[in-house]
Amino acid sequence: MSSEQGPPNVAGISSPSAPVTNAMPAPPVFAWARLLEPQYILVVFSALGIIWLGAHGSLRRPPSAAPPKLKKGQKKREEEKFIEGLVASDVIRFPIMLAAVLMGLYYLIQWLQDPTILNNILRGYMSIMSVAGLAAFAGDALDNLTSLVFPTMWAKGRLIHHIDPLRRCQYVVHKPTGEERAVEGKETPLPGRFSNLALSPTKRWFLWEVRHLLTEEWTVRLSVYGKALLKVELRANDLLRFIVAGAVFAAYHFTGWDALSNLLSLAMCYFSFMSFSPTSFTIGSMVLASLFVYDVVMVFYTPYMITVAKNIDAPIKLVFTSAKGISMLGLGDIVVPGMLMALALRFDQFMYYKRQTKLETIQLATETSAGSNLTTRQRRIKPRYVDPRGQWGNRFWTTPLGWCLSAPIKEAAEPTAATAFPKPYFYASVRGYTAGMLVTLTVMLVFNHGQPALLYLVPGVTGALWLTGLWRGEIRDMWEYIEDGSLDTEDVVVEVDGEGKVVKEREGKKEEESEKSKDGDLADGEGEEKEQEKEQEKEQEKERERLGAGFHELFLFSITAPRAITSVS
Structure with missing residues (x-):
C-alpha cells in the first residue's frame, strides 16, 4: 500500500x-x-x-x-x-x-x-x-x-409471476391446488410494469427470440474426416x-x-x-x-x-x-x-442448507435364522440446491422497491436460497x-x-x-x-439422541457417484437426460451406417438450436 x-x-x-x-x-x-x-x-x-x-x-x-x-x-x-x-x-x-x-x-x-x-x-x-x-x-x-x-419471475405485492419461455406466457401458481394459471394480457417476457405493454405480435415474438438467444445454449459441432474435433x-x-x-x-x-x-x-x-x-x-x-x-x-x-x-x-x-x-x-x-x-x-x-436438512424415519429390516428384525433409524434428507446463476435479476424483481440489500419476499424461495441466505461469517470478514x-x-x-x-x-x-x-x-x-469432496455424500442413515441431534451416521456414497432415488427410479431430470443420450446414440449409429455405405465427410460444421424457433403468425 x-x-x-x-x-x-x-x-x-x-x-x-x-x-x-x-x-x-x-x-x-x-x-x-x-x-x-x-x-x-x-x-x-x-x-x-x-x-x-x-x-x-x-x-x-x-x-x-x-x-x-x-x-x-x-x-x-x-x-x-x-x-x-x-x-x-x-x-x-x-x-x-x-x-x-x-x-x-x-x-x-x-x-x-x-x-x-x-x-x-x-x-x-x-x-x-x-x-x-x-x-x-x-x-x-x-x-x-x-x-x-429477462428474469424468470417477478413479484406484484405478494404474488409471484413466473415467465414460461416454452409456452411464451406468464403464469401464477394457485396455492391451494398448485395449478399453474396463465395471466391474461401478459404475453411478453418483460417483468413488472413492462409486462403490461401493449405490443404487436411481431414485437412480442422479437422479445421472446432475444430472450431465447441470450439465455439458452446452442450446440456447435466440428468434424474433419468423420472424426469429431469439437462439441x-x-x-x-x-x-x-x-x-x-x-x-x-x-x-x-x-x-x-x-x-x-x-x-x-x-x-x-x-x-x-x-x-x-x-x-x-x-x-x-x-x-x-x-x-x-x-x-x-x-x-x-x-x-x-x-x-x-x-x-x-x-x-x-x-x-x-x-x-x-x-x-x-x-x-x-x-x-x-x-x-x-x-x-x-x-x-x-x-x-444455510445444513440447517434445512430434514430427518426422515425409516424401518431397516434384518434377516436372521430366527426371523426378521425391524430397526427404526433416521435418514438425513438434504435440501435441493438453487443455482445462483441468473437469480440476481429474480432477486431484484422480487424485492420490495427493487432494493437488493434487503431480502426478497417470502414467496420467492429460489432467489432467497441463492442470494439472500444469512452471511454472518462473510460480513464479519468484510x-x-x-x-x-x-x-x-x-x-x-x-x-x-x-x-x-x-x-x-x-x-x-x-x-x-x-x-x-x-x-x-x-x-x-x-x-x-x-472442500475436498469428502463431505459430499448422499442422504445417509443416522442415529439421533433424545433431542434429535445426530450422534452417529453411516458412511455415505459420493453424491455424484449415484443419482438414483431410493426406489431405484431415475432422479429428477435424469430421465430426460437419458432419453437425449439415447437419441444421440441413434443418430450416431445412423451416421456410422451411412458412412459405412461408402459416404465420407471431409468437413462438417453445424450449429444446433436448443429448440425450434417459432415464427410469428
Whole structure:
C-alpha cells in the first residue's frame, strides 16, 4: 500500500507493499481526515467491491445440499470445480515461490539497469493472462444484466409471476391446488410494469427470440474426416464476453491507461477467486499467516520489495490518482485475504442448507435364522440446491422497491436460497478487512512509509472469522468444514439422541457417484437426460451406417438450436 503527493509520476508496485515516499509526513491529528481523499476511498471500495463480486462468483453447490432439481427440457449442468485447492504444503511453498520470483526480478532489474524491456515483457504477459479473467468477469456481468432484463419471475405485492419461455406466457401458481394459471394480457417476457405493454405480435415474438438467444445454449459441432474435433455449448453472452475482453486488452495495449490497467487487475482478482481456494479454514489461516511473515520480512528487512515496486509497470496493482496525489494497492492485498473471505461465504451457504436438512424415519429390516428384525433409524434428507446463476435479476424483481440489500419476499424461495441466505461469517470478514485497510492507510499517512498491508489485513480477517465462530458456538463446524469432496455424500442413515441431534451416521456414497432415488427410479431430470443420450446414440449409429455405405465427410460444421424457433403468425 502506498501514497504519494503531487503529480503521479511513479509507475507503481508489484506486490502487497509499496515504496517509501519523499512527501512530508502527515501529522497524526490529520491522518483520519486524509482518509476521505478520493484516491483512498477508491482504493478501499474497489478492493471490497471485487472481493464481494468474486466471493459470490465462487459459490458452488455445498456438500450440505442435493443437486438442483431439473425442470422439463433443462439440461444437467456440469458442476464447476476449483482449478487448484490449497493444501497444507502450500503454507511453505507459497512464500518460497514468491520470494524466489521477487529476488529474481530484483537482480534482473539491477543487471538491466533500464527496466523498460522487462516492463514491456511483463506488461504483455500479464495482459494476456488477464484476458481469461476479464472474459469471466464480463461474462458474469452480462449474465446478471440479462437476468435483470429477462428474469424468470417477478413479484406484484405478494404474488409471484413466473415467465414460461416454452409456452411464451406468464403464469401464477394457485396455492391451494398448485395449478399453474396463465395471466391474461401478459404475453411478453418483460417483468413488472413492462409486462403490461401493449405490443404487436411481431414485437412480442422479437422479445421472446432475444430472450431465447441470450439465455439458452446452442450446440456447435466440428468434424474433419468423420472424426469429431469439437462439441461445445454456447450462448450469445459466451461470445460477447470474449469480444469485450479482447477489445479491452487491445485498448490497454495501445493506450496504457490506468483505468484499463485497473480493470484488467480487478478481472484477474475475480478470476483468482474462482480458480484458487483453501480447502479449509485451518489451511487458509495458515497460508495467510505465512504470507504475513513473508510480507513483513520483504518490506522491512530487505530491499527487494521496494526496489521492484518502484520499477515494475504492469496490470498487477490498482492505481488511483487525484489532484492531491496517487494511491496504489497490490493485488496480493486483495487476493490473499479475499480467498479466505470467499471461503467464509461458501461456509455461510453450507450452514444455510445444513440447517434445512430434514430427518426422515425409516424401518431397516434384518434377516436372521430366527426371523426378521425391524430397526427404526433416521435418514438425513438434504435440501435441493438453487443455482445462483441468473437469480440476481429474480432477486431484484422480487424485492420490495427493487432494493437488493434487503431480502426478497417470502414467496420467492429460489432467489432467497441463492442470494439472500444469512452471511454472518462473510460480513464479519468484510468488517475485519475494512478495519485492517483503514489501519493500513492511517499508519501509512502518519509515518509516510509504504506499509505491508497484510500486516494488518491478515489479523483483521482471520481474527474476525474465528471470533465469529467462537461467538456463535460453531468453532467445530468451522474446523470440520473442508472442500475436498469428502463431505459430499448422499442422504445417509443416522442415529439421533433424545433431542434429535445426530450422534452417529453411516458412511455415505459420493453424491455424484449415484443419482438414483431410493426406489431405484431415475432422479429428477435424469430421465430426460437419458432419453437425449439415447437419441444421440441413434443418430450416431445412423451416421456410422451411412458412412459405412461408402459416404465420407471431409468437413462438417453445424450449429444446433436448443429448440425450434417459432415464427410469428
